Amino acid sequence: MSNHSPRAGFLVGLLCAVALSAWFIAQVGAVSAGNATVFIVDWVPRLGIELAFRLDGLSMLFCLLISIIGVLVMLYTSGYFRTHRDQGRLQWLLFAFMLAMLGLVTADNILLLFVFWELTTITSFLLVGFDHENRKARRAALQALLITGGGGLVLLVGLLMAADIAGTYRVSELVASGDVLRSHDSYELVLALILVGAFTKSAQFPFHFWLPNAMAAPSPVSAYLHSATMVKAGIYLLARFQPALGGTEVWFYTLSIFGAITAVWASLMALRQTDLKLMLAWTTVMALGTLTLFLGSDVRIAALAAMTFLLVHAFYKCALFLVIGNVDYSTGTREIDRLGGLMRVLPITALIAIAAGFSMAGFPPFLGFIGKELKYEGALAIAGEPYLIAAAALAANAMMVAVALAIVIRVFLKGKTQTDREKIREVPWSMWVGPLLLAAAGLFTGIFPDMLAKSIIQPALSEVLLRETTVKLSLWHGINVPLALSVVTVAIGTVLFLKSALVRARLNQWLSVWPITGDRTYQASLVNTERLAQRVTDRIQSGSLSQYLTIIFTVFVVSVAAVWVTHRVPMNFSELTDVPPLALLICVLMVGATIVVAVSPSRLLSICALGIVGSGVAILFLIFGAIDVAITQLMVETLFVVLIAAVMLKLPKFPGQEHPGAVGGVRDASIAIGCGVVVGAITIAVGLSPLDLSITEFYEAASLPQAYGANIVNVILVDFRALDTLGEVAVVAIAALAVIALVTVRPQRRSS
Amino acid sequence: MNSIIFRTVSRLLMGLMLLFSLFLLWRGHNEPGGGFIGGLVAAAGLVVYGLADGPKSMRLILRADPGAIALTGLLIAVIAGLMPVVGGSDFLTGLWLFIGATPTDKGLALGTPLLFDIGVYLAVVGGVVGMVIAIEESL
Numbered sequence: 001m002s003n004h005s006p007r008a009g010f011l012v013g014l015l016c017a018v019a020l021s022a023w024f025i026a027q028v029g030a031v032s033a034g035n036a037t038v039f040i041v042d043w044v045p046r047l048g049i050e051l052a053f054r055l056d057g058l059s060m061l062f063c064l065l066i067s068i069i070g071v072l073v074m075l076y077t078s079g080y081f082r083t084h085r086d087q088g089r090l091q092w093l094l095f096a097f098m099l100a101m102l103g104l105v106t107a108d109n110i111l112l113l114f115v116f117w118e119l120t121t122i123t124s125f126l127l128v129g130f131d132h133e134n135r136k137a138r139r140a141a142l143q144a145l146l147i148t149g150g151g152g153l154v155l156l157v158g159l160l161m162a163a164d165i166a167g168t169y170r171v172s173e174l175v176a177s178g179d180v181l182r183s184h185d186s187y188e189l190v191l192a193l194i195l196v197g198a199f200t201k202s203a204q205f206p207f208h209f210w211l212p213n214a215m216a217a218p219s220p221v222s223a224y225l226h227s228a229t230m231v232k233a234g235i236y237l238l239a240r241f242q243p244a245l246g247g248t249e250v251w252f253y254t255l256s257i258f259g260a261i262t263a264v265w266a267s268l269m270a271l272r273q274t275d276l277k278l279m280l281a282w283t284t285v286m287a288l289g290t291l292t293l294f295l296g297s298d299v300r301i302a303a304l305a306a307m308t309f310l311l312v313h314a315f316y317k318c319a320l321f322l323v324i325g326n327v328d329y330s331t332g333t334r335e336i337d338r339l340g341g342l343m344r345v346l347p348i349t350a351l352i353a354i355a356a357g358f359s360m361a362g363f364p365p366f367l368g369f370i371g372k373e374l375k376y377e378g379a380l381a382i383a384g385e386p387y388l389i390a391a392a393a394l395a396a397n398a399m400m401v402a403v404a405l406a407i408v409i410r411v412f413l414k415g416k417t418q419t420d421r422e423k424i425r426e427v428p429w430s431m432w433v434g435p436l437l438l439a440a441a442g443l444f445t446g447i448f449p450d451m452l453a454k455s456i457i458q459p460a461l462s463e464v465l466l467r468e469t470t471v472k473l474s475l476w477h478g479i480n481v482p483l484a485l486s487v488v489t490v491a492i493g494t495v496l497f498l499k500s501a502l503v504r505a506r507l508n509q510w511l512s513v514w515p516i517t518g519d520r521t522y523q524a525s526l527v528n529t530e531r532l533a534q535r536v537t538d539r540i541q542s543g544s545l546s547q548y549l550t551i552i553f554t555v556f557v558v559s560v561a562a563v564w565v566t567h568r569v570p571m572n573f574s575e576l577t578d579v580p581p582l583a584l585l586i587c588v589l590m591v592g593a594t595i596v597v598a599v600s601p602s603r604l605l606s607i608c609a610l611g612i613v614g615s616g617v618a619i620l621f622l623i624f625g626a627i628d629v630a631i632t633q634l635m636v637e638t639l640f641v642v643l644i645a646a647v648m649l650k651l652p653k654f655p656g657q658e659h660p661g662a663v664g665g666v667r668d669a670s671i672a673i674g675c676g677v678v679v680g681a682i683t684i685a686v687g688l689s690p691l692d693l694s695i696t697e698f699y700e701a702a703s704l705p706q707a708y709g710a711n712i713v714n715v716i717l718v719d720f721r722a723l724d725t726l727g728e729v730a731v732v733a734i735a736a737l738a739v740i741a742l743v744t745v746r747p748q749r750r751s752s
Numbered sequence: 753m754n755s756i757i758f759r760t761v762s763r764l765l766m767g768l769m770l771l772f773s774l775f776l777l778w779r780g781h782n783e784p785g786g787g788f789i790g791g792l793v794a795a796a797g798l799v800v801y802g803l804a805d806g807p808k809s810m811r812l813i814l815r816a817d818p819g820a821i822a823l824t825g826l827l828i829a830v831i832a833g834l835m836p837v838v839g840g841s842d843f844l845t846g847l848w849l850f851i852g853a854t855p856t857d858k859g860l861a862l863g864t865p866l867l868f869d870i871g872v873y874l875a876v877v878g879g880v881v882g883m884v885i886a887i888e889e890s891l
Contacts, residue, residue: 627784628784631789635793635795636792639795642800643883643884643887646884646891650891707846708781708846708848709782709865710782710783711780711784713784714781715781717787718781718868719844719846719865722844723844725788725829725868726829726830726844726868729825729826729872730875732822732876732879733822733823733826733878733879736819736883737822739887740883743887743889743890
């Protein structure tokens with residue numbers, strides 16, 4: 001990622017994005033005819049992991065949004081960050097994010113899906129933290145990473161369980177095995193795990209708070225990630241898995257309740273903001289809540305409302321984020337109270353704001369109107385709780401009208417801006433062409449909704465319902481209940497807008513006594529985790545070597561002894577063969593040397609006695625015919641004695657540790673004796689257990705004819721098991737480098 | 753350690769041990785020995801010399817940095833493993849060359865396992881001596 005060539009990052013990313021968009025548009029015909037494009041390459045065949053991609057109706061809807069909006073946002077970024085030294089980095093990141101997102105919505109293998117899921121999390125972490133010198137941006141990036149990344153891990157468990165139940169890793173096959181999944185005992189658990197993944201990503205209550213905080217990201221990033229793409233990944237997951245997991249009461253009530261709470265709560269929060277961008281962020285949370293709400297039901301019209309609103313929202317919200325970016329860019333502020341009458345100085349931006357804002361408010365003839373009508377129609381068609389859902393939708397929509405009016409009227413039409421008006425100039429073309437196209441799309445598809453309905457929404461809806469369906473959209477439905485609700489919505493919204501100062505004051509008054517917020521809970525859990533880690537580390541990492549050794553050996557003795565006692569390992573000493581007299585003599589010598597090690601007051605004497613023990617072991621190997629092992633043992637022992645002697649003789653005396661007193665002495669002695677008993681018991685038990693000689697026989701037979709060597713030990717080391725040896729040699733080299741680094745580089749003592 | 757007897761003997765001992773280590777390395781495929789043991793013997797010889805003459809002279813006779821020797825050994829082992837890959841076999845498959853072979857006698861058998869063992873030898877010598885030198889120098 002070069003900081004020196006922003007142009008290169010921009011051009012490469014843009015051209016690739018344009019090519020991808022063109023390819024997706026070219027696929028629309030085939031996909032809408034019901035032919036999914038499939039691409040499969042083996043990745044890790046033994047684990048059933050394959051690079052399987054599948055472009056069907058639902059993926060197509062998302063791919064078009066991701067790639068086309070990606071092009072527009074990259075273009076916008078080139079203007080917004082024209083003089084920024086890190087523009088190249090941002091462009092590369094946007095492009096990387098786009099690829100991850102496209103992979104996510106086309107992946108047809110659950111592990112691949114997960115990989116892309118986490119890739120979007122990581123790239124979004126880097127994008128949100130783009131302004132990395134700002135502490136707030138860093139915190140927001142980390143928060144988004146922890147919440148969506150954590151949710152991703154939960155999702156992985158859920159997906160793996162689902163795959164295990166259905167017996168396939170293919171998403172498309174998983175989706176088709178809904179009956180198996182729903183009737184399984186752990187259905188609720190699988191559902192809960194997958195929903196946590198979707199809810200964290202799509203900012204549903206109670207994980208919603210990360211999204212408004214992520215507004216620390218630059219405007220184009222917010223426009224791309226937080227309106228049209230990343231936050232919709234959870235919605236994609238819900239839509240994708242609705243045929244597999246949906247259609248039950250648990251699914252319906254969970255999604256409806258969480259969606260409704262999210263939508264209503266977020267609209268209230270949106271009303272209270274004075275920062276335009278935060279206002280938009282909360283309305284995004286509201287939109288995500290609405291989408292979740294409508295995906296809860298498997299009624300056709302509700303799913304249609306969700307798919308249509310998904311498009312509506314992508315068009316207007318992305319345009320509005322970019323509009324706010326333009327306002328910020330031109331005036332230097334996003335505070336609604338300091339802005340006003342920008343129509344005269346920013347005419348093009350104002351035009352875009354009006355078009356997008358009206359679509360958001362759901363005025364005809366914009367696509368937003370169709371979306372809103374469908375929402376009411378869908379809500380009333382849901383069998384379970386039609387009035388509750390209609391009421392939630394009505395409340396949320398009315399507040400959307402108020403927010404849209406505030407943006408359009410307060411900022412652009414009425415009043416005067418408090419910033420220096422002489423200096424405000426309309427933004428360069430690269431910054432208005434993208435939002436203009438999006439806003440125009442909202443208008444055009446509102447007047448001519450048929451093409452959109454047939455080629456995009458209908459194939460997507462067929463995937464969500466998992467059956468063929470025909471979609472017809474029109475602006476005028478006749479005079480009916482949804483239309484009446486629309487009128488009520490606009491009326492309430494207008495009142496809320498006119499009384500917005502009062503509403504804001506009331507809301508702030510209530511919220512000041514609200515006891516608990518997600519953000520505070522997050523902060524507290526972060527701080528407490530750190531504190532706990534600190535306490536545990538302080539307790540365990542005391543810095544005293546003898547304490548470490550005491551812990552390690554005590555654990556060893558206790559755990560092995562526990563297994564021994566509970567499993568009742570049979571030991572029949574009568575089966576032991578006779579010990580040769582020479583070996584017995586060596587053993588006596590070793591026992592004597594061990595006692596000297598323990599009681600000797602002189603370090604040098606202890607070390608020498610330790611050497612005798614080691615050499616005794618080498619001689620024992622020799623007696624029993626393991627010559628290679630014996631030589632190795634002898635050499636290692638020699639080097640060990642030399643090293644220990646060199647170090648120990650130079651070290652100062654440690655008061656209290658070399659002569660630990662009566663209590664410490666008993667403690668050390670019992671640990672040492674315990675170790676000896678346990679290791680001895682293991683050795684004897686292994687010697688007594690029947691030995692499987694088949695491996696030895698294989699090597700004896702194969703060594704000479706296959707590897708041309710008579711010394712089996714060496715042949716195993718350098719030929720049959722050479723990979724192990726390579727690993728060990730690497731460990732030797734790395735350990736040596738580590739030791740050299742440890743003893744030669746002396747850290748400066750910290751002043752604390 | 754300022755003992756002229758120890759210093760004189762240590763040189764002789766080191767020479768013998770180095771020779772012996774090469775002998776072990778060479779014969780390892782058919783009789784007790786091999787790169788690992790050979791490397792340990794060579795390292796022990798060098799360490800004895802270092803005890804008598806100090807870590808500085810140990811560095812001098814090694815000429816190369818012990819860490820570099822260890823990594824070179826690792827590299828040689830990897831190369832020995834990669835050679836059969838070039839011919840289309842699996843990583844670390846033994847490739848053999850029989851010089852002067854007759855129907856009854858294999859002749860002088862040279863193969864990638866020997867090269868691999870040389871890599872092991874160098875890695876062990878470099879690793880062990882490097883640790884000892886570093887520790888002795890820091891004391």
